[in-house]
Amino acid sequence: MSVTPANPAITEPGPTRSLPDPMSGQPAASRAKAMLTSRVGSVVAIVIALLWTVPIIGMLVSSVRPEAEIRGSGWWTFFTNPSFTLENYQEVLFGRASSGALSGFFVNSVVITVPATVIPLVVATMAAYAFSVLQWRGRDTVFIAVFALQIVPLQMALIPLLRIFSGSAAGEMFPYLAVWFAHACFAMPLATFLLHNFMSEIPRELIEAARVDGAGHVTVFLRVMLPLLVPAIASFAIFQFLWVWNDLLVGLTFTGGNNAVQPLTARLAEMAGSRGQDWHLLTAGAFVSIIVPIIVFLALQKYFVRGLLAGSVKG
Numbered sequence: 680m681s682v683t684p685a686n687p688a689i690t691e692p693g694p695t696r697s698l699p700d701p702m703s704g705q706p707a708a709s710r711a712k713a714m715l716t717s718r719v720g721s722v723v724a725i726v727i728a729l730l731w732t733v734p735i736i737g738m739l740v741s742s743v744r745p746e747a748e749i750r751g752s753g754w755w756t757f758f759t760n761p762s763f764t765l766e767n768y769q770e771v772l773f774g775r776a777s778s779g780a781l782s783g784f785f786v787n788s789v790v791i792t793v794p795a796t797v798i799p800l801v802v803a804t805m806a807a808y809a810f811s812v813l814q815w816r817g818r819d820t821v822f823i824a825v826f827a828l829q830i831v832p833l834q835m836a837l838i839p840l841l842r843i844f845s846g847s848a849a850g851e852m853f854p855y856l857a858v859w860f861a862h863a864c865f866a867m868p869l870a871t872f873l874l875h876n877f878m879s880e881i882p883r884e885l886i887e888a889a890r891v892d893g894a895g896h897v898t899v900f901l902r903v904m905l906p907l908l909v910p911a912i913a914s915f916a917i918f919q920f921l922w923v924w925n926d927l928l929v930g931l932t933f934t935g936g937n938n939a940v941q942p943l944t945a946r947l948a949e950m951a952g953s954r955g956q957d958w959h960l961l962t963a964g965a966f967v968s969i970i971v972p973i974i975v976f977l978a979l980q981k982y983f984v985r986g987l988l989a990g991s992v993k994g
Contacts, residue, residue: 735969737754737755738962738965738966739962739966740754740755740757741754741958741959741962742767742768742959742962742963742965742966743763743764743765743767743768744757744762744763744764744767744959745762745764745766745959746767746957746958746959748762749958749959749962750958767959767960767962767963768963768967770960770963771960771963771964771967772785772967781943781946781947781964781967783938783939784938784941784942784943784945784946785943785967787939787940787941787942787943788924788942788943788944788968788971789971790855791855791858791859791862791923791930791940791942792920792923792924794855794859795858795859795862795863795866795919795923796916796919796920796923798859798863799862799863799866799867799870799919800870800912800915800916800919802863802867803866803867803870803871803874803915804874804905804908804912805900806825806867806871806874806875807871807874807875807877807878808878808896808900808904810822810825810871810875811875811878811879812878812886812896812899812904813896822871822875825867825868825871825872826868826871826872827868828867828868829868829869829872833865833928833929834928836861836864836865837861837928837929837932840857840860840861840864840933841857841932841933844856844857844860844933854934854937854939854940855940857933858929858930858933858934858940861929861932861933862919862922862923862926862929865929866919866922869915870915870919873911873914873915874908874911874912874915877908877911878904878908878911881904881907885903886899886903889902889903909982910982913979913982914982916979917975917976917979920972920975921972921975921976924942924943924944924968924971924972925944925968925972926942926944927942927944927945927948930942930944930945931944931945931948943967943968944968946964947961947964947965947968950964
């Protein structure tokens with residue numbers, strides 16, 4: 680004898696649907712998407728972009744104006760009375776040291792930034808593989824300890840690291856070693872955490888299939904994991920590159936005032952302190968310092984966006 684339930688809608692399973700907002704009858708995600716893609720959202724985005732780019736445009740225009748024009752009028756008058764010169768860039772790049780020759784400091788920043796970006800990425804990628812794929816006792820405890828290192832203030836570690844390298848034979852033989860090591864140590868916890876989270880979302884079936892085919896951990900890491908980690912690696916590489924390139928505190932602390940190894944930011948800070956009125960030199964030097972990060976971001980923006988969106992949607 681069959682019994683008909685009083686309310687079939689409660690007992691019979693049905694397809695899962697997103698709950699609509701009782702105020703509008705649409706899902707909350709759809710409302711947020713519609714709001715961001717509306718005309719009002721577009722206008723707000725354009726206004727923010729203009730407020731962000733106008734100072735950069737003003738700096739660029741001031742860097743190519745003669746000194747007399749900069750002191751006599753605002754940068755916006757360049758469009759009605761244009762006056763163009765490259766003497767500002769020649770002075771800051773190839774002028775006398777007392778005038779702020781930035782070419783040597785520019786090379787120092789490149790030498791500091793590239794290894795300080797590559798070293799933590801290489802170590803953090805291998806550490807993320809060990810934390811997400813390998814099975815060993817105490818793995819989760821060690822990972823939590825590494826993650827907790829992010830709460831250690833950078834300023835607390837400067838003096839201990841400086842005392843380790845100060846006066847050491849390794850520091851004298853490799854003058855960039857201290858600043859490389861400092862930047863790598865400060866970036867390692869965050870890099871390991873981000874790459875571990877990204878690697879944990881890779882289907883385990885790929886690893887199992889490779890292991891069935893006889894691949895060891897080195898082969899799985901190099902041929903399976905690394906190609907899939909390119910967006911995440913590129914995203915963190917951009918962040919780390921910009922952080923190291925624009926850093927002043929670490930570079931100034933671990934170079935010890937040695938002009939032979941000081942980064943570009945240290946020289947710009949010195950110029951701002953001693954030449955605060957030389958806007959034609961400061962604007963040119965500032966634009967020299969930002970041109971490389973802009974090129975790096977534009978070259979890797981495709982991977983940067985993919986890395987930010989990776990893992991946001993499962994399935």
